[in-house]
Amino acid sequence: MGIKRVLLKLSGEALAGEKHTGFDEATVVGVAKQVKQVIDSGIQMGVVIGGGNFWRGRTSNKIERTKADQIGMLATIMNCIYVSEIFRTEGIDTVVMTPFMCGDCSVLYSKDAAMEALNAGKVVFFAGGTGHPYFSTDTATALRAIQIEADYILLAKAIDGVYDSDPKVNPNAVKYDSITLNQVLEDKLQVIDLSATLMCLENKMPMMIFGLNEEDSIVKSLTGDFNGTYVNID
Secondary structure, eight states, rough: OOOOOEEEOOOHHHHGGGSSOOOOOHHHHHHHHHHHHHHHOOOOEEEEEEOTTTOOOOOOOSOHHHHHHHHHHHHOOOOOHHHHHHHHHTTTOOOEESSBBBBBBSSEEHHHHHHHHTTTTTTTOOSTTSTTTTHHHHHHHHHHHHHHTEEEEEEEEESEEEESTTTTTTTTOOOOOOHHHHHHTTOOOSOHHHHHHHHHHTTOOOOEETTTSSSSSSHHHHHTTSSEEEEEOO
């Protein structure tokens, strides 16, 4: 496929495993082992992690949206620090970047610094979202993928691809092997949020969506043995 660089988006809920909250260490170690294979093959990787295993503030009407989103940003930082450390135990060099100062927990994001780290073979964790409320980690994923000139966004989710309806509700839901970003918009499939979808469409950023819990799913997405859904430009 001629892939040089990817942006991996990990679902916080998927990292929690069957506990649905916090971390399932075996799951994270499994991810780290796969990422090590990818890095060793010469492909560069950035990572964004959602915060849903700790915080879903938008479901509450008691907390003002800006504050709820700020808590969510901090949840993503906790996730990135933890996963980064697990990666290091597997022999992967990492750096955690945030769009705002966060003491010595992270370094301040800049494209130049991120590219330098990626070119040095490090996995770069983009924590803290965009640094602003009203933007999800989906939007942060699209933004960072575009900025680092990734070839693909890899969306590792708790579900194994894109369906024409919610498979949790509809047992007859049909899974797509391939779909376009325009089709995602037209059919309101909610693969990623609207802002992120429009950014990917405008900047011609394709995606691969797959189940994190499937065996070697991250590696398979980059070796042709793919069982998820390709989201293409056209």
